[in-house]
Structure formats: C-alpha cells, structure tokens
Amino acid sequence: MANKPTIITGTVGNDAHVIGTKILSRAFKDAGFNVVALGCLTPPDEFIKVAQETNADAILMSSLYGMAEIDLRGFKDKCREAGLDNVLLYIGGILGVARHDFKEDEVKFKKLGFDRVYPPEANLKGAIEDLKSDLKKKGRMN
Amino acid sequence: MANKPTIITGTVGNDAHVIGTKILSRAFKDAGFNVVALGCLTPPDEFIKVAQETNADAILMSSLYGMAEIDLRGFKDKCREAGLDNVLLYIGGILGVARHDFKEDEVKFKKLGFDRVYPPEANLKGAIEDLKSDLKKKGRMN
Amino acid sequence: MNIKVKQQKIDEELFLRMHHKVLEEWPTGKEVDLEEAVEYNRNLPDSKNFMKATLKQKAEGKTTIWPRAGTPVLEEEIALVKTLVASGIRHVPVTIDSYTRNYQFEKAGRALEESIRSGKAVLNGYPIVNHGVKNTRKVIESVDAAFSPRGAVKLAMEIALASGMTAAGKSAFLEFGSYEKNRTLEDCCEHTQYTNRLAGYYTERGAVITTDLHGFVPSGVFPLSMNIACMVVDALMAAEQGVRSVIPLVHYNGNMAQDLAWTRVTPKILRKYLDRHGYVSTLIPGTFCNQIPLFPVPQSMGGCFGYLGYTAMVAALGEATTIYVRTIDEGAGVPTREAHAVSYEAANWICNVVRKQNIQFDLAGVEEEELITEMEVDAILDKVFELGDGDCIAGSIKAVEAGVIDSPFCPNKHVKDEVLGIKDAQGACRYLHFGNLPFNNEIKDFHRQKVAERERLEKRRMDYDVVIEDFWAFSKGKIIGS
C-alpha cells in the first residue's frame, strides 16, 4: 500500500533491553506504519543495511543500557554514505548513565545526527504524531 | 554542701515542650548538680528571679518551639542588670523554625549572650563535661 | 475540694452570653455573626464537612494522610493547603501558633508582621485570631477539603467554625496533659465545654461539627490505656454538650500488634461508653492514627522515609481512616512545603497499594493486646466514675489528684508523674512503674512478666536509664533501646 511508511525499530548495540522497542513496534504498527522490528542487540550497521533494503522512511532506535553514545559515534556519516540522508532518525530510552538532566542527552544525540531525541518513558502517542508530521513535511506521507 | 553547683533548668517562653528539660534535669542531678527545675512555659524573667534567689552558677535553658529568638531578645542585658554577669548561660533544643543549618542558631544565640548553644538532641554527657570545665575555669568548682 | 464544673449541658442563654463576651476578646471577634456563620457552615459541600468526608472515605476503604501544618502568612498558608490537597489529603489541619494558643494575640500580631516583612516565618503556626474570618475563609475556599483547627482557644474556635472549619478538635486532657504547666484540669474542662457547646450549637442547626479526641497523650513510651480512658472522658464531655461526631486519635508506639490492637479496640471502647451513658446518636465516623511521639533523628534521610513508610504500612493494614505521618523534616523544624509533599507522596503510595488489595490478615498477639487494653481502660474509668459519683468530670479531676490518672514526662505540675513506661522484648509498651494506677494484680503481673522477660534476655535491670534508651530507640530503627 503506497501510503504506508516503513520504519525500522530496535535496540542498538549490546543492549538487550527489548520490552520498550517491542511495545513501540506494536504501537506504530497499530498506528498504520509498516514496522520492521529488529529487536534488541542490533548493531548500528544492521539498522543501515535493513533501512536500505526496505527503503525505510525512519529509524526508531532504542537504547537503555547507557552506552548508546559510544555505540553511535559516526552513525550519521555512515547513513549519509549509505545514501540515507533522507531517513529520519529518532532515538529514545535511557540514553545516559546515571541520573542526569535529559537536556544533555538531547544536545548530545542531536549532535550525533538524530532528528528527535526522547526522554525515558516517553509517550508513544506523541511520538507517533511527531513522526507523521515530520513525514508530511518531507512529503513522504499525506 | 559547699561544692555542689546550682543550675536552673526549664523551657523558656510559651514553649510547652518539657520532655527534654526533664531528662536534662535528671541527668544533671545524677551528675551531682543541685538542679532547680522550672519546667516548661517559663518566662525569661523567672529564670533571672530564681537565679538570683538561689545564687545559681548556670542557667540551662531549653527551647523547641522555634520562637526562642523572640523570647530572648534583651535577656543578657537583664541578667547583667540583675547582677548575674557571672552566671553561665547554655541553651539547647530546636532553636530555629524549619530545617536550617545549626550554625545559624549558634551565631544568633551567642550574639544574644549565651555561652554555649547546643544542637537538637545534643548529647547530655558532653554537656555535663562542658559545664564542669567551664565552672572550673571560673573557679566555681574544683 | 469543691468542683464547680459539672458534666452537664450549658444552657443556651448562658452559652450565648458567654459567646458574646468571647467575641470581645479581640477586634476580629466582630467578624463573627453566629447565625450567618451557622448558615455558611451548613451550606458547605459534603467534601468540606469533616464528618461526611470521613464517612465517605471510610466507605471507600481509603487511608489518607492527616498532617499537621500551619504557617503565619496568609498567602503562604493558602499555598501550603493547596500543596497538601494536591498530595491526596482530604482532612486539612490548621496548626495555630503558640502565642495565640496562650491568648497573646498582640504578640502573635507583631510576629505575624515580622514574618511578612522578613519573608521568614518567625511564628510556629497560623495566627487565626489575627487573621480573622474574612481571611480564613479565603484559606478554606482555596481547596476542596475538610478543615480542622489545631490548638484553638475559645475565640480561635469561634473564628475557625465561622470561617467554615468543620472540626473542633479541642480536648481538656490534651491541653492539661500536654500544653499546660499551671492550669488545672477543671479549668481546661471548663474551656473545652465551651468549644464543645459551640460545636453542639452548630450541630443542632444542621452544621455537624466533629470533635477529635486526644485524651492524655503519652510523652514517650507508655501503654495507651491511660490515653484511651481519657479519650472516653473527652467523648462523653463532648457528647453532653451536643456534639454528634467524635473521632479518636490513636497513637502508635512501634509494636505492630499493639498498634493494630489499639486501632481496633479504641472505637469499640468508645462506642461502649457512649452507649452506656445514653449518647447513642453520637457517631464515630473514623479512626485517625498518629506516628508519635517517636521521631526520626534529623540527620538520617533514609531513616525518616523508612519510619514514615513503616507507619503508613501499619496504618493501611489496620485500615485506619487517616494516618498522621511525620514529615522528613519532623526532627528538623517546621516542615517546608516540599518536605510535606514528598513525605505524604511516599506514605500515600503505600496506603493506596495496600488498601486497594483489601488485605485480610491475622497478626498473632493482637487479640491479647486488645483484651489487656480494655481491661486497663475499664479499671481506670471504674475508679474515675467512683471518685466522681458518676460524674466523669469531677471524677477525672479527683483521679488526677489521686494519681489514678497519671502520665510520665508531663508538663503539668498538677500531675503526679509517678508512672513510667518501658518496652518489652518485642518492643511493646509496658508499665514499669504503676504509681497509683487502679490496676488489679492480673494486669500488673502481665506487665511485670513482660518486663522480667526482657530483663532475663538482656541480663540487666529495667530502670529509668533504659526508659530513656527506649525513648530514642524506635526512631533510630531499633525496637528497643540498648
């Protein structure tokens, strides 16, 4: 179906936390997206590979174990090289180690090239709306 | 008995908290002091009157209800006028209103003329030692 | 001795004369127009009526927090009650400052001004007489909850009820046994008769006012039977003056079996005596429990939360209507608004998850504690009524003189203070010195055996020093001193 955007979900790196990305995947599926769920322990490169194969519109990445920053250094460049400049990059979960101000994460991961960064226990309805409007802006959804 | 110093105890002002001053009185009595216990709700002037009558060596005042500062303005001057310059003034309990640094109390009540200021739940053994050494310095105990 | 105050309803004419004199005690008295006040109070929504709010909550099976809180400046007080209600509180106390409690309205006024100027509270409560009716109604209208003044003298109570507070928590024994040094019990009864009569006046006109019962509050470790016996007298005095709603305040002392037993047995005992004396129409809408008089050492934040969490858990398991948990600032001073919020949030969390599970459980020892407590209460009250030839007021006054009513570490010079309490090996409160309490040997032996058991275990005599150790033990996470 033409107008069914494709998104890739999964928890990046050596992170085995899967509950969040499973709930997220189901929520976006129910919201009418075509979801390719990679589950946990997904290497950054796999996100890129699958995004190419499926010509995805967005990658919704999760990370909870606090080491996403190390996992994702240079990820955006790789996306560009792979010709995925146009794929939206979202990330959420628990992005830093230890209690800290979420603002730090936001700055950090925007620098790493993510379009949207979500705080712990982010509300999914909101995220779904965000993605829809971002895709509309890009004319990839109507 | 010549060498039995006399102390006045009590809770000052409109303060009905009495448990502390009762325990304190008993402790000093057991430690060999001659204790005149005025109990709670004792006006500042009464401390002075009784100190004169009993020719006391020290006044150990309590206050818990947080309004001691108001109660004790000008207290030291009155003591001087009453010729009690030589009577040691100790105070303890909970001297300020609301959570605060005890240091503030100490400064405040030293300014008001107290020789020693004690934090909440002060240890009585320590206080007894303090008083003994202060009295020795003054040659009022040996 | 000749005792003037009798257990007898003040006749209305006399009451109204007294009422008008009371209003003259301070300019703000003029703001009170009794008929308008009753009207205003009667028309409050059920959620603002202490009895109705309590009955509703009991029916819902909820345990909420009943704090103590009062701050001098009006705007601050309004902000405070809003914080409290936001944290799930339905019964809002207004703690009155110590000057007002002692009729020093002028001194209170000056301290209030200084508090406003300096922006720092130099009063330890809300000076209700200085604020008067207009201001105080602003407080009550700012939230949806039932209000109770704490430590209200006659004029303070007039202003409180006229402002829309619906509880008149004034107890002759609380004043006499906890707040006063020189005043006699008779004098305290006389004052309380007035505020109870005032409450009765409102009640008879459809604005039901609740009186909460305090009794002789134990200072430190002491079995609760003395306190409960005096709560019964509080209740009878209130009922005689026309009060139709009374709520007992049960003081926890750390031992779960005892705390639960006291929570269960107190309303039972009250009901028994109210009925026996013909006050069948006086309701007991709920049971309020207190975390007191033990308290956390200020320094240990974990201890503060542990202690209030444990207390909330016991209250919820005991199905208390409300629990007065001490905030994490309790030992440090008048709690900040934040301290109130985080403390009650933690306690509420526990009360909610426990009550919602409607847990049925059996705790060994509870029955026994109920039994011994009721025996002790009956023994004290039998003697009281005997001494007073059936009049509970005269009887109580004589009982205090005779040491039949007695309590340790008491501020009042008229009290013998010849009794002492101590913890047994399980951390339950027992009598160490019986003074002149009218207990038979069965009761005394029960306590002696418990104390002896601990002496054996610890291989030391139980004396005053141990009493003091016990005093501090629980708040430090130990069930007995050492």
Place this chain on the structure above:
Amino acid sequence: MNIKVKQQKIDEELFLRMHHKVLEEWPTGKEVDLEEAVEYNRNLPDSKNFMKATLKQKAEGKTTIWPRAGTPVLEEEIALVKTLVASGIRHVPVTIDSYTRNYQFEKAGRALEESIRSGKAVLNGYPIVNHGVKNTRKVIESVDAAFSPRGAVKLAMEIALASGMTAAGKSAFLEFGSYEKNRTLEDCCEHTQYTNRLAGYYTERGAVITTDLHGFVPSGVFPLSMNIACMVVDALMAAEQGVRSVIPLVHYNGNMAQDLAWTRVTPKILRKYLDRHGYVSTLIPGTFCNQIPLFPVPQSMGGCFGYLGYTAMVAALGEATTIYVRTIDEGAGVPTREAHAVSYEAANWICNVVRKQNIQFDLAGVEEEELITEMEVDAILDKVFELGDGDCIAGSIKAVEAGVIDSPFCPNKHVKDEVLGIKDAQGACRYLHFGNLPFNNEIKDFHRQKVAERERLEKRRMDYDVVIEDFWAFSKGKIIGS
C-alpha cells in the same frame, strides 16, 4: 533435532582442558592459578562465604538488602562496596558491564580507560576481565562481606572465583530469556554447565560456591510459575555439576498474597525436585526476593521511597533472607553512591523493626496462591521431563521450541512469545494468553475466572492495551492499570 548437551557431570579431565582454554581468552586469564585460587577461596572467613553468610543470617532472622551495583573504575568500585556494606549489606554483587557480558573485552578496556580519563563512567558495570584477579581481590579484601558476580561469562567467572567471590550466579535461562537474541538455550546450558562445574570443582575442595537461580525472568506482569519451573531446571543443572548451595531469586509483582506465597513455595518446590532427583546434599540456605520488573517513574521521589518501603515491608513480613530493592535512581540510570545509601537505609530501617518483632503474619489467599503455583510448576515440569525422556536439559530445549516454556516480551528470537500476563481485580498476576502452556482446565479456568471478574468490574475487555497499562500501574502506586 539432535541435542548434544546432556544433564551429566563434565568429567574432570575434560573440564580442566576446557578450563585452560578459557584462561587464554584474555591476558588476565594468566592470573588464575586454580589450585592457589581454591586455596585462597577456602581460607576466606565465613562472613565472606555466600552460603555460610546466608545461613548465619537466616538463623539470626534478619532480612538484609541485596542490591545490584557495579562501576568501572577500581577505586570507585571499592568506594561503592564500602558504602554498601556500611549501609548494612552483607551480600555484595558486582554487576559486570555489557561489553564484558558479550566477550568484547577490548571494547570494555577502551571504555574503562575513557572512564578513568573523563572521570565519568561510560561503562554500565565493572569490567572484571580487564581488571583481573589482583585488582578484584583488592575489592573483596576492602570489606567484610560475601561477593557475587552478576552476568559473568566463563572467563569472568574464573576471575571472580579466583578473586574470592563465593557465588556463581549464572543461569542458562536468565541468559537465554533475558539477555540474548540469537543464542539457543542449548548453547546457554553448555556455558552454564561450565561455570557450574567450576563452582563444583571449588566446592568439592572445600570452598563452597553458591549458585543463585534465576529461571526465566518475567518481563512485566506474568505469574511466577514459569519462572519457578525454570529455576528448578537451573537448580538440577547446577547440582549435577557438583554445586551444593543454591539460592532462589523470587520476583515480586506487587500483590502481597502472591509475593508472600511465591516466597514460601519456591524453596519448597525446589527441595521437592532436588530430593526427587537425588541431590539431597544440595542446600537452599536462603530465599532472595526482588523488586522487579516494575519500577518507579524517575520523576517522583516520594513514589520511589514509597515503592521501596512497601517492598521492604513485604520482604520482612515474608521473612525473606534478602530483598533487592531498587534505589530511588532506578528509573533514572545507574544509581549514584548516595542514592544507594539513602535507599538501603530506608529499606533496612523497615526490615529491622519488622524482623526484630518476629511477627506471626497470616494473610488470606496465600495458601491458594501457593497451591495454584505449585500445580502450574508441576504441569510445566512434567511436560519438560516427558519431552526430554527424563533429561531436564533436552526437555527444556524441546519445551521452548514447543512453547511449553514461554514468556512475554522476550528478547530471544527462539522463544515463541505467545503468552501474556495481566492483573486481576486485586492486582494479582494471571495468565491472559496461555499460548502452548501445558495447563489443564482447572488451572486455566482459575485464571479465566479471575480475569473475567475484572472485566465485569471494569466493564471492558482485557486485552493487550490493558496489559501495557498494568505494566506501568504498580510503579505509579496503582495495583492495576486504568
């Protein structure tokens, strides 16, 4: 399918050959000299032996905290364990970072260096392989407590035990069901057999090593029977390899009757199966309980303290040996040292005052929950042994394939994930989707009725959306979602 791994003790020669290959995985392996290590471990004081410390504590009737904690830098880790022990902890975990858990020792090493340079932990645990034996012994010698490595792979376990840790908490099911996506259960069993055999090797030489049992940890709301059944298999696998001390980890889920029932019935069930299979000399020194997988919303400090206080209270009433309470930082990230201290202080406060009272507590519903849980566990295990012709490993592997062993929200792609749990009206965990679980109708109807009851009360269907609501409910102070 053909299954190579058998429930059978690895013979010593083979084991030693494997052992030497394991040590070659990383330079620090050279620091391990097995005979010296056993000697060192055997000579540790009783207080540092996990089994002896646990038995002693059980005898004393104490409930202590068993936290999770690990930080990359050595000095920091030493400071951390000191803080933990100072707050009353006797069982000290060393949580290992995720790189090490995945054999990426080099990556872990770089992150360790970065952590040292930046002074900010960029690793989520203690990289034990990089630190090696010499450093890790410093950690263990810095305090008087028993240590357990969390998430140790083969080499990590070698270093842990050689360093004087006395527990080998590695579970095939925990790895397979909680940490892995692609690895098979057979592979996980093969690894765990090795660490168990290593523990057995120490044990047979007088250095008793304890294995804690995890089973298939439920992700979210799910009855505990599946978890307990898999703990039994964990126990049998360990015992076969020579382990003589196993400790079950019981996961609370918020309903008091269930949490207490699971605490009581788990060791009973374990004992039954250990004896039945001839492992009578394998002890169960204690029962460890966990506050998991629900957790407080980071924002609400009061909720954090309320939740951990409630958990500590249930553990103490249930006479758990230890309770793993989540710190107030749980939802926020790896807890700071201060967060550990204040959280455990609060929980300890409660555990102490409750256990000291040695309360006899009887809760309605506990027996029924014990009964239904044991029925479910037996049903699962009967099928497992049937599928494996008596071999619990082969049986478990086939059971997973058949969906006889299944769990929701599982990371592992080999798991069917066709089951779902949900809360009933009292907040107890029930099965919503049974998938292919081998339950008879008696069991299924029990759950269906409970779910139906809630459907009636809430007038809505119980489906996936409710499951998600329930998932978050308890940590927010509600027993069921809404």
